[in-house]
Amino acid sequence: MNGEVGIRIKEKNIYVPTMVPILEVIQETRDIKTFRVQRPSSFFYHPGQFAEIFVPGKGEAPFSITSSPQEERFLEFSIKRIGVVTDALHRLNPGDSVGVRGPYGNGFPVSSLLHSSLLFIGGGIGLAPLRSLINYVLSPQERINFREIILLYGARTPQDLVFQWELKRWAEHRDLTLWVTVDQGDSSWSGIVGLVPEVLKKVVEVEPIGWKSIVCGPPIMIKFTIKALLEMGFQVKDIITTLEMRMKCGVGKCGRCNIGPYYVCKDGPVFSYQELQEMPEEY
Amino acid sequence: MYERALTELASKILGEVEGIIGYAPGSLPFHMRPFLCQREEDIACLSFNHFARPNLARYLLTLEMRKKRVAIVVKGCDARTVIVLLKEGQVKRENLYLIGAPCHGMVSVSKLEERFGVLSPPDFVWEADTFTWRGERFAIRDFLEDSCERCAYPNPPWYDALLGEELPKPPVLPGGRDYLGRIKALPLEKRWEFFAQEMEKCIRCYACRNSCPLCYCTECFVDQTRPSWLSQAATRNENLFFHLGRSLHMAGRCTECGACERACPLGIPIGLLPLYVEELIREHFAFEAGMNLDTPAPLLTYRENDPNEFIR
Amino acid sequence: MKGKFVTHEQVFTWMERERGLVVITERAQKKYHHLLPSHLITVKTAKELFFSPWEAVYRYTLQGKTWVIEEKVEHSSFPSFLVLLPCEAKAILEVTDVNFMTEDTPDLGYARRRRGVTLIIVGCERIEQTCFCSLVGCSPFWRHRESVFLFPWKGHFYLEDGEEKLSLSPFEDPQKAQAVETFFAETICTLPLPLPANFPEKLYAHFDDPLWQKMAWHCVNCGACTYLCPTCYCFDLSVDGKLRGLTLHTWDSCMFPKFTLHASSHNPRPTGKERVRQRVMHKFSYFPLRNKYYGCVGCGVCREICPVNWDIKEVVEGMVRQVER
Ligand SMILES: Cc1cc2nc3c(=O)[nH]c(=O)nc-3n(C[C@H](O)[C@H](O)[C@H](O)COP(=O)(O)OP(=O)(O)OC[C@H]3O[C@@H](n4cnc5c(N)ncnc54)[C@H](O)[C@@H]3O)c2cc1C
Ligand code: SF4
Ligand code: SF4
Ligand code: SF4
Ligand code: SF4
Ligand code: SF4
Numbered sequence A: 001m002n003g004e005v006g007i008r009i010k011e012k013n014i015y016v017p018t019m020v021p022i023l024e025v026i027q028e029t030r031d032i033k034t035f036r037v038q039r040p041s042s043f044f045y046h047p048g049q050f051a052e053i054f055v056p057g058k059g060e061a062p063f064s065i066t067s068s069p070q071e072e073r074f075l076e077f078s079i080k081r082i083g084v085v086t087d088a089l090h091r092l093n094p095g096d097s098v099g100v101r102g103p104y105g106n107g108f109p110v111s112s113l114l115h116s117s118l119l120f121i122g123g124g125i126g127l128a129p130l131r132s133l134i135n136y137v138l139s140p141q142e143r144i145n146f147r148e149i150i151l152l153y154g155a156r157t158p159q160d161l162v163f164q165w166e167l168k169r170w171a172e173h174r175d176l177t178l179w180v181t182v183d184q185g186d187s188s189w190s191g192i193v194g195l196v197p198e199v200l201k202k203v204v205e206v207e208p209i210g211w212k213s214i215v216c217g218p219p220i221m222i223k224f225t226i227k228a229l230l231e232m233g234f235q236v237k238d239i240i241t242t243l244e245m246r247m248k249c250g251v252g253k254c255g256r257c258n259i260g261p262y263y264v265c266k267d268g269p270v271f272s273y274q275e276l277q278e279m280p281e282e283y
Numbered sequence B: 001m002y003e004r005a006l007t008e009l010a011s012k013i014l015g016e017v018e019g020i021i022g023y024a025p026g027s028l029p030f031h032m033r034p035f036l037c038q039r040e041e042d043i044a045c046l047s048f049n050h051f052a053r054p055n056l057a058r059y060l061l062t063l064e065m066r067k068k069r070v071a072i073v074v075k076g077c078d079a080r081t082v083i084v085l086l087k088e089g090q091v092k093r094e095n096l097y098l099i100g101a102p103c104h105g106m107v108s109v110s111k112l113e114e115r116f117g118v119l120s121p122p123d124f125v126w127e128a129d130t131f132t133w134r135g136e137r138f139a140i141r142d143f144l145e146d147s148c149e150r151c152a153y154p155n156p157p158w159y160d161a162l163l164g165e166e167l168p169k170p171p172v173l174p175g176g177r178d179y180l181g182r183i184k185a186l187p188l189e190k191r192w193e194f195f196a197q198e199m200e201k202c203i204r205c206y207a208c209r210n211s212c213p214l215c216y217c218t219e220c221f222v223d224q225t226r227p228s229w230l231s232q233a234a235t236r237n238e239n240l241f242f243h244l245g246r247s248l249h250m251a252g253r254c255t256e257c258g259a260c261e262r263a264c265p266l267g268i269p270i271g272l273l274p275l276y277v278e279e280l281i282r283e284h285f286a287f288e289a290g291m292n293l294d295t296p297a298p299l300l301t302y303r304e305n306d307p308n309e310f311i312r
Numbered sequence C: 001m002k003g004k005f006v007t008h009e010q011v012f013t014w015m016e017r018e019r020g021l022v023v024i025t026e027r028a029q030k031k032y033h034h035l036l037p038s039h040l041i042t043v044k045t046a047k048e049l050f051f052s053p054w055e056a057v058y059r060y061t062l063q064g065k066t067w068v069i070e071e072k073v074e075h076s077s078f079p080s081f082l083v084l085l086p087c088e089a090k091a092i093l094e095v096t097d098v099n100f101m102t103e104d105t106p107d108l109g110y111a112r113r114r115r116g117v118t119l120i121i122v123g124c125e126r127i128e129q130t131c132f133c134s135l136v137g138c139s140p141f142w143r144h145r146e147s148v149f150l151f152p153w154k155g156h157f158y159l160e161d162g163e164e165k166l167s168l169s170p171f172e173d174p175q176k177a178q179a180v181e182t183f184f185a186e187t188i189c190t191l192p193l194p195l196p197a198n199f200p201e202k203l204y205a206h207f208d209d210p211l212w213q214k215m216a217w218h219c220v221n222c223g224a225c226t227y228l229c230p231t232c233y234c235f236d237l238s239v240d241g242k243l244r245g246l247t248l249h250t251w252d253s254c255m256f257p258k259f260t261l262h263a264s265s266h267n268p269r270p271t272g273k274e275r276v277r278q279r280v281m282h283k284f285s286y287f288p289l290r291n292k293y294y295g296c297v298g299c300g301v302c303r304e305i306c307p308v309n310w311d312i313k314e315v316v317e318g319m320v321r322q323v324e325r
């Protein structure tokens, strides 16, 4: 909030965004772009949290923060073009500004992940929230707090893989084992072909004790991946996922994102599979 | 009213149809509610009276009903709506069984309250055209809903079975009782004042739209976002835009059943707008919606030799 | 707290004098038009005074190449007193306040307007056909320590105003006050019993009950009941204007399909069944599970205005039978 208004009002209006410039735009796939924007002052967040992005004249929408909290200067969002706000965002260039308000949501339960091995499983744009946590745990300060780290990432086609530059970096990172798969390969693709849950059972051989799995992606992928993880012997409390609901306020007030008595914007979007099992199936 | 005829007919056709969309007594006095009769034991619940206000044609459009062959109880205006739905290809003739209910008009609870204060059901004894209140006799026509006051077609123009006998065509009402006529008689600025005031009240709850069987678009223009036609703010002008838009979408289709304005929780006489559009349609095209299955609707018709150049 | 007494005239003149500062709900006005001034400003629902059908949160303007955001600040004078019925007051104090005035993230627009207003609850001499307040922890004599309470009693008003918010100089009459209390207690005993203990938990377990489908059938999914419900607080944030415009905070309803529609066209509540269930569950299970109070105050407004006589009391009683089976 700018200083002048601050003096007059003193209290903060939670719905008013801070306008920040876009620093960089990266075309990830045909319909996904990553936006690097200036990090507003006193915007402190955890991996797995999200923010509401405001495009003046168009509206607001929630997006996962995909950058690691250790990045001090900027925030990153990877955004798929699908409707009014996302369409408008895709037309913006570095130098244009957008509004940001947040951070919202609970984020990943980092403290309960400490000293575990982590199996990240992402599908499509679902890698966005995972990326924040992956880079956080890979950072030199945090690395010693976690054991083995595996990432299995899948997309429909090789053209739909996001963060290709990041994937290259991760592939070379000695602390992370990376598996990338596509549902349908093409002539350019020499990697694995297959649906995530199937590939998971084939390539990832872990003894689930001491492991936590963090799954994020389209609902159908989440459903079958969780099934596969349970077959592999994962405990329901060791499987963590994020949910998506239509959102507006982001702070548990507008009433639209609830599943049973839980507001996904406030009590989520991160839930363990154990918690999900106790919730009504309405998402 | 019609209980005997209704139960006899229902027992006969249930089986042949998968359900009967009719009315049953509501949870409050002076209220009837839509009721789906699907089992023998439901038949006794079916009834009809001066409070069978909702237009049931709306329920033909639910996913569940579209797939079934159903019977439906229709008043004059409701039958006309069904005919419009048939013409527009929303329902199939072979899936329908129309039970016509010649209609003596729907009674307005607020008009009763205005006259009798807090209403107590045992005070009233109802007959077709009259009722008594604590022994005193009154004419039903003095307590009709506004839309029923001007009704010209109490008998369904088309039906598979009729409850009771067709009613004589109602007398043309003296001008003073016709509420559209009353508004039209006002000078222009008074008319604007009237609508401005009413539009100010509207909270855009869409009870009017959702109660109308002909407002069946999967996405109403007010909900569209690409482009977005109107603001979410329920201001006078935006509300007026919604209602004018809706009235135009009703042109040549509205059967003047009044379901929209009876649904309004704020008592806004919102039926006036579509009613006026229908008057214009009558005047310019000599057409009334839902009177038969054959005449095509004017605004859905294209003719090479249309006298209006802008069409060609 | 022991109540005192004031004359009808004292209350009447006080309201006349404070006229510009006193707002009354339509239902309270209708009920007490014979005792209270007739020219008070009225509101249809109590909530709309604090949470209006639409309001601007901020203005955005493109100036040159930069967007400027200006928060909308209200300068107009705001009323200080709201006269309302017990159920309407409970809806504010135990539902909308709870939702909007959270400590960590208060809704500033609501909080600013709400803070300056004292509620004057006028108890109900008569229970309407549609009322069912006693089922959900309310009553015709429901009071709250932060609010003023009035009740017409034998030519006077019984008054509870511990903080002396209404400078009325009431007189004491312990014996009469005792009689009022006794009357309240005795009347409450004759009212229908509250919903069974742990009903919110039990109802939650019936999320998948086939009865929902049947109950939802005749509801046309409009917004009439939720918009006029004194407790419903759902809203939307939307924009109005391209190069300059307003971000709006407007009423919204869980009865509308678009309420939960994702951009991908997936909808977690695709049909009337899920939406009707949400409305009932939110009021009778989710909200009380989270906040201990029912999200319905039994005012009966929705029963009265529903165009198709979809009746929440009847449905809840049906669910009570279902969970107790
Ligand atoms: C916690 C969370 C994190 C998300 N993270 C990402 C991300 O990192 N990258 C990404 O591409 N997408 C993400 N999404 C989905 C993204 O919010 C929607 O794609 C976006 O809202 C579509 O907005 P629109 O205006 O383009 O679409 P429209 O269809 O025009 O939607 C209109 C409005 O409805 C709301 N809305 C519609 N769909 C959704 C939805 N699925 N979720 C929430 N609100 C919705 C928004 O307020 C939106 O402005 C996330 C959603 C949530 C809930
Ligand atoms: S029913 Fe009444 S208040 Fe609701 S949108 Fe229609 S006219 Fe407006
Ligand atoms: S219960 Fe009645 S008022 Fe509420 S949405 Fe359904 S039809 Fe409309
Ligand atoms: S009775 Fe109806 S209107 Fe009143 S609080 Fe309950 S749900 Fe809301
Ligand atoms: S019943 Fe529906 S509209 Fe009302 S507060 Fe609950 S979720 Fe919101
Ligand atoms: S529900 Fe009826 S009796 Fe109870 S407080 Fe409200 S108005 Fe009074």
Ligand code: FES
Residues within 6 Å of the ligand: A246, A247, A248, A249, A250, A251, A252, A253, A254, A255, A256, A257, A258, A263, A264, A265, A266
């Ligand atoms: S987004 Fe408003 S309550 Fe969750």
